[in-house]
Amino acid sequence: xxxxxxxxxxxxxxxxxxxxxxxxxxxxxxxxxxxxxxxxxxxxxxxxxxxxxxxxxxxxxxxxxxxxxxxxxxxxxxxxxxxxxxxxxxxxxxxxxxxxxxxxxxxxxxxxxxxxxxxxxxxxxxxxxxxxxxxxxxxxxxxxxxxxxxxxxxxxxxxxxxxxxxxxxxxxxxxxxxxxxxxxxxxxxxxxxxxxxxxxxxxxxxxxxxxxxxxxxxxxxxxxxxxxxxxxxxxxxxxxxxxxxxxxxxxxxxxxxxxxxxxxxxxxxxxxxxxxxxxxxxxxxxxxxxxxxxxxxxxxxxxxxxxxxxxxxxxxxxxxxxxxxxxxxxxxxxxxxxxxxxxxxxxxxxxxxxxxxxxxxxxxxxxxxxxxxxxxxxxxxxxxxxxxxxxxxxxxxxxxxxxxxxxxxxxxxxxxxxxxxxxxxxxxxxxxxxxxxxxxxxxxxxxxxxxxxxxxxxxxxxxxxxxxxxxxxxxxxxxxxxxxxxxxxxxxxxxxxxxxxxxxxxxxxxxxxxxxxxxxxxxxxxxxxxxxxxxxxxxxxxxxxxxxxxxxxxxxxxxxxxxxxxxxxxxxxxxxxxxxxxxxxxxxxxxxxxxxxxxxxxxxxxx
Numbered sequence: 001x002x003x004x005x006x007x008x009x010x011x012x013x014x015x016x017x018x019x020x021x022x023x024x025x026x027x028x029x030x031x032x033x034x035x036x037x038x039x040x041x042x043x044x045x046x047x048x049x050x051x052x053x054x055x056x057x058x059x060x061x062x063x064x065x066x067x068x069x070x071x072x073x074x075x076x077x078x079x080x081x082x083x084x085x086x087x088x089x090x091x092x093x094x095x096x097x098x099x100x101x102x103x104x105x106x107x108x109x110x111x112x113x114x115x116x117x118x119x120x121x122x123x124x125x126x127x128x129x130x131x132x133x134x135x136x137x138x139x140x141x142x143x144x145x146x147x148x149x150x151x152x153x154x155x156x157x158x159x160x161x162x163x164x165x166x167x168x169x170x171x172x173x174x175x176x177x178x179x180x181x182x183x184x185x186x187x188x189x190x191x192x193x194x195x196x197x198x199x200x201x202x203x204x205x206x207x208x209x210x211x212x213x214x215x216x217x218x219x220x221x222x223x224x225x226x227x228x229x230x231x232x233x234x235x236x237x238x239x240x241x242x243x244x245x246x247x248x249x250x251x252x253x254x255x256x257x258x259x260x261x262x263x264x265x266x267x268x269x270x271x272x273x274x275x276x277x278x279x280x281x282x283x284x285x286x287x288x289x290x291x292x293x294x295x296x297x298x299x300x301x302x303x304x305x306x307x308x309x310x311x312x313x314x315x316x317x318x319x320x321x322x323x324x325x326x327x328x329x330x331x332x333x334x335x336x337x338x339x340x341x342x343x344x345x346x347x348x349x350x351x352x353x354x355x356x357x358x359x360x361x362x363x364x365x366x367x368x369x370x371x372x373x374x375x376x377x378x379x380x381x382x383x384x385x386x387x388x389x390x391x392x393x394x395x396x397x398x399x400x401x402x403x404x405x406x407x408x409x410x411x412x413x414x415x416x417x418x419x420x421x422x423x424x425x426x427x428x429x430x431x432x433x434x435x436x437x438x439x440x441x442x443x444x445x446x447x448x449x450x451x452x453x454x455x456x457x458x459x460x461x462x463x464x465x466x467x468x469x470x471x472x473x474x475x476x477x478x479x480x481x482x483x484x485x486x487x488x489x490x491x492x493x494x495x496x497x498x499x500x501x502x503x504x505x506x507x508x509x510x511x512x513x514x515x516x517x518x519x520x521x522x523x524x525x526x527x528x529x530x531x532x533x534x535x536x537x538x539x540x541x542x543x544x545x546x547x548x549x550x551x552x553x554x555x556x557x558x559x560x561x562x563x564x565x566x567x568x569x570x571x572x573x574x575x576x577x578x579x580x581x582x583x584x585x586x587x588x589x590x591x592x593x594x595x596x597x598x599x600x601x602x603x604x605x606x607x
Contacts, residue, residue, distance in 0.1 A: 004346030004370065007407040009597075012400040013589035015338035019065045019312045020256060020301050021322050023047065024075045027305040029095065030334060031056075031081065032312070032322050033065055033072050038584040040064040042073055042083055044095050045334060047307060047324070053335060056097045061086045063111055068506065068551075068581075070256030071112025071157065077119045077139065084111035090124060090137065104137055106146045112255040114159045116167075123149070123159035123167055125255060129505070134159050134169045151185065151193055155506070157255040160208050165189035166233060168196075168207035168216060170252070174509045179203040179251040179391060179421070184218050186235065196235025203425075205252045206259065209233065210266035215286065217241070217260065217269060219249040224425045226250075228260050228271055230286055242284050242291055247274040251391050251421050261302035261309060270309045272299045274422050276352050277365055277395045281309065281325060294329050298397045314398035316367075317347040338400060345407045346370050350396055350414070357445035358438075360430070363423055364446050365394055367402060367412040368455060380411040381604055382456035384447060384484075386465030386472045387414065390431060390439055390514070393422040404593060411456045417442035417472075435514035436496075436528030439472045444480055460604050464488035464596075467552055467581065474530035474560065477539045486603040488542045488596055491552045491581060494560035495532075496525040504550045531556075534563030540570040540603040544592055546579030572599055 045053035088109035108128030135146035153171035172182035198204035231238035279298030299311035394414035419431025470492015545557035
C-alpha cells in the first residue's frame, strides 16, 4: 500500500537481536551477544575494526537476551571469556574461537559472571528452584567449587568487583519485586558484608565501583525517579549524580542491565536518560559541575573505554546496532542486528500523547502511517499494542513488529497506562491493588481519545498484547464488547488464581501488590480473571502461546480458548512447541505475524 514497500514477516523474523556489549580490560577488543532463531552466541571483534567480528561460542550457546535473561558473559583471564551457557554451566572459552577451556559446575544455573581484580576469582549468580545467591569460583583451582558469599536474600544478582577486592551486588526478598524495594550489599576484602543502600520502600540496582576503587555508584528511586547515585565505596556520603525528573534505569526484570558506565578516569559517568519514552545518552561529571547530552536514541549495556561509550543503540527509525560513541557525539557502528531493507519501508517516529482517564493524565505513543501514501482524508485502522509487565513501558526503540503494522497502513497506539514505568514512582505505584482496573480504564480512554481526534477509523480497532498486555486486552473485550473488532492475546494471563499458584519463582509474590493477598481477597482474583468473564466476550479472539512458558503456563491459554469458544464467540489459537515466554524461532515468528494478519484481515479489514 502506498509509496513505501511493506515490512515482511520474514524481515522481522530474520532480524538478529544484539546486546550486552563489553570492552576488554586492555581496550583492544569488544564483544556482544547475538540472538537469532532461538540461539544466542558471543561475538568478539577488534575495537578498532581491523578485522571482521567472529563467533567464539559456536559449541556453547549462551543463556540469552530478554525475557528475564541477561548477564550472559564477561571477559576472562588470559585471552578468554566467561559465558553463562544455555545449559546452566559457567564456561570459559578462548577469545579466538578455539573452544572450551573449562566448564565450571554448580548446583543450579550460573549467570552474570564478573572477574575479580586478582584475575582468577569469579563472582556469579547461582540459581536453583529455591534460591538465587552470589557465589565465587576460584579458576586457579583444578576443580572450582562455588562459595556462597551473599547473606540469605531470596534474590541476589549483578555482582560487581572493586579494584581493591570488595564485591557489591543487588538483592531483595520475595515479599517485594526488585523495583519495589531492594538493597545494595557490599562485602569488603576482609569478608565483612554490609547493606549500604535501599530498603523495603526504595528500589535500587546496578552497583558499580569506579575504576580507581574510590567510589561506588548505583541507581535509586528514593527521589521518586531512578537516578544514578554516587558514594564512597562503603556507601557513605551518597548523593545524586544529577537530580532530575527522568529515569536513568528501567525495572530490573533480569540481570545484566547497564544503563550507566564509569569513565576510565573515574571522573564522569555516562547514562541513558528516559525522556517520556525517548532515550538520550548523556555524560555528567562526578563532581556535578557539568552534564552534556551526547546522542539521541536508547543506549543500553553501557561500557566505556578511552575510545568512547560502547552501547546497544536503537530508535523507532534506527534498527538495533552496537555502537561506539565519542564524547563529542561522533559514532562508529560496529554491528547491526536487523536485516537490511527496513529503512526503505517508510519508518515513522511516534509522537508522545496524553489523555485524561478518571482524574489522571495518562501517557502513550502514537505511530501514524504516511498519509501521503494512504490518501487525503483516509482514517487508518488502529492497532493497540498493550505492553507487558505490567511494570514496563512502551518506549521509542526499535520494534520491527510495530513497523510491520505501520507499513501496512495501521496506526499503532502504545498506551503507557498508570503502572507503567518511565514517568516516576508515583505513576507506576498507582497500579498497586488496581491491576485489571486502571490499566483497562486508561487504555480504553486512550483508544477513545485517538478516535475523537480523528487519528483512526473507530470502526476498525484491534487490541493486542503479550503477557500482562494480553490480560488487559482480554479484559477490554469482556468489559467493553463493542469497542474493538478483534482481540489478540500472546501468552496472556487469563486466570489470576491459577497464575498465583503456578508462575515462576521470580514473580511468585508479584500479584500480592498488583491485586492483593489471595488469601484475603479471593473475590478480586476471580472477578478480574478473563476466564471467568468469558461469557461476556463477543469479540473474535486470537490466542498464541508457547508450550514451555514458565511465566504464564500453557493452561492459561487453553482455559480462555475453551471458555470463549463455549460462549459461541469465534476463537483461533496456536501453540508453538518448545517456545517459552515469547517466541524466538524463526518459523514461529513468521507464523505469528502472518497468522495475525490473516485474522485481522478477516475480522477487521474485510467487514
